[in-house]
Amino acid sequence: MASHHILLLLLTSVLLLETSASPSPCAFPAIFNFGDSNSDTGGLSAAFGPAPPPHGETFFGAPAGRYCDGRLIVDFIAQGLGLPFLSAYLDSVATNFSHGANFATAGSTIRRQNTTLFQTGYSPFSLDVQSWQFAQFKSRSQIAYKKGDFRDELPPENYFSKALYTFDVGQNDLTSGYVSNMTTDEVKATIPDILDKFTVVIKGVYGLGGRFFWIHNTGPFGCLPYVLDRFPIRAPEVDRVDKHGFEHPLVACCGHGGKYNYNIHWGCGSKTIVNGTEVLVGKACQHPLKRICWDGVHYTEAANKWVYDQIVEGALSDPPIPLRMACQRQNQ
Numbered sequence: 359m360a361s362h363h364i365l366l367l368l369l370t371s372v373l374l375l376e377t378s379a380s381p382s383p384c385a386f387p388a389i390f391n392f393g394d395s396n397s398d399t400g401g402l403s404a405a406f407g408p409a410p411p412p413h414g415e416t417f418f419g420a421p422a423g424r425y426c427d428g429r430l431i432v433d434f435i436a437q438g439l440g441l442p443f444l445s446a447y448l449d450s451v452a453t454n455f456s457h458g459a460n461f462a463t464a465g466s467t468i469r470r471q472n473t474t475l476f477q478t479g480y481s482p483f484s485l486d487v488q489s490w491q492f493a494q495f496k497s498r499s500q501i502a503y504k505k506g507d508f509r510d511e512l513p514p515e516n517y518f519s520k521a522l523y524t525f526d527v528g529q530n531d532l533t534s535g536y537v538s539n540m541t542t543d544e545v546k547a548t549i550p551d552i553l554d555k556f557t558v559v560i561k562g563v564y565g566l567g568g569r570f571f572w573i574h575n576t577g578p579f580g581c582l583p584y585v586l587d588r589f590p591i592r593a594p595e596v597d598r599v600d601k602h603g604f605e606h607p608l609v610a611c612c613g614h615g616g617k618y619n620y621n622i623h624w625g626c627g628s629k630t631i632v633n634g635t636e637v638l639v640g641k642a643c644q645h646p647l648k649r650i651c652w653d654g655v656h657y658t659e660a661a662n663k664w665v666y667d668q669i670v671e672g673a674l675s676d677p678p679i680p681l682r683m684a685c686q687r688q689n690q
Contacts, residue, residue: 384685386439386522386570388458388513389432392488392559393526394481395425395464395656396577397432400446402464402481410627412612412642416659423449425464427611427646428659431574432460432524434666438681439522447491448483454511458521459495461488467530468556469548480534485527489559496566518567522684525560526574528552533579570685572675583610583618583654602664603648610654611643619643620654 391397400423403409414421417428423446424430433443436458444460445453465481466488483491499512513521531552535545560571579585586608599607612626613619624630628640643649650661657665665674672678679686 383682384522384570386441386520386685388456388517388521389436389439389441389444389524390458390492390518390521390563390568391432391444391460391462391524391526392485392492392563393432393462393524393574394466394530395462396529396574397430397460397462397524397526398425398446398464398466399423399430399432399444399460399462401448401460401462401483404446404449405463405483410629413627413653415642416646425656426652426659426662427642429662430659431662431666431669432462432526434663435522435524435572435669435681438666438670447495455495455499456511456513457517458513459492461491461495462526463488465530466527467534468528468552468559469531471534480530485556485559489562492563493566519569521568522570522572523563523568524572524574525556528556529576529579532576533585536585572681572684575674577657581608581651583608583613583620583651584622586618599650604650604660605648607650609649610651611646611649611658612640612653614639614641618654626653 391399395402403421403423409421409423409425411421413426414424415427418424424433429437436443441457442454444458445455446463447455447459447461448463461483463481463483466483466485467480468485470484470486471480496518500515502508503512503514531548532545535548540548563571599605608618610619610626613621614624614628615621624639626640626642627638629636630639631637640653646652646658647660649658652658652661668674670681672680672683675681
């Protein structure tokens with residue numbers, strides 16, 4: 359997708375690799391994920407209320423804590439590795455952390471925004487907070503595990519050094535600059551500080567035993583309806599989406615009104631009262647499997663699956679290593 363200079367790539371998709379004597383596929387026993395709404399499997403919903411219908415309709419048949427019609431990239435990664443979907447760390451109901459945990463929450467940033475969720479929509483659970491939660495989770499879970507408590511719901515100690523650590527965060531740091539009326543050059547000037555804070559977290563997780571890392575690039579947010587609707591930029595040209603079975607690439611599947619089916623005041627799942635009756639305004643399109651953008655901000659399950667299909671074989675990674683070989687050191 360072209361972005362006509364609005365796109366800023368924050369993080370290169372990389373795999374940080376450890377030495378292994380065997381070239382066989384990795385057997386990751388767990389995933390620990392950090393990020394924002396692109397990989398949130400229920401964190402923000404647990405803290406501030408659930409994402410409403412029709413979120414979740416394509417795969418789960420009901421809202422499932424995800425800002426999507428179905429599965430996220432991290433869900434496909436878990437399934438591809440033969441692991442269950444990740445429970446959100448903040449969720450207290452029907453959770454199981456035996457094969458990892460998800461610390462991501464929608465609206466999260468790498469740098470603290472020093473505002474409330476209700477003022478700006480940015481989560482109080484910034485990446486440094488998520489890393490503290492991980493440190494506490496590791497410590498407390500092992501105290502309980504060693505006592506013999508909840509062993510069916512918690513990971514054993516050796517899982518922490520063998521797990522895959524995934525990060526999908528940074529997009530909100532960049533868009534927050536545009537929301538604050540910063541120029542593109544001013545936004546670019548914040549990137550070194552963003553990366554410095556990201557590096558601190560990576561080193562912290564490494565210090566706690568993490569060895570295998572998959573770091574997701576920021577998405578092409580210059581192509582998203584919520585950016586095109588809010589800022590006076592020319593819509594980018596999006597090529598070859600029909601080749602992959604998609605249509606209307608710049609239009610939200612679930613939303614209401616406007617050129618891009620997006621209205622900041624009437625989001626996906628929004629309702630209003632008409633003649634005393636509650637009416638759904640933010641409706642889903644008829645064929646979400648043919649769409650890229652779900653709600654103007656996030657991608658559909660179909661788009662997430664397409665990205666995953668490239669990741670699993672290493673086509674979008676640098677170096678281009680299949681996901682299951684991420685524990686192997688490569689000669690560069």
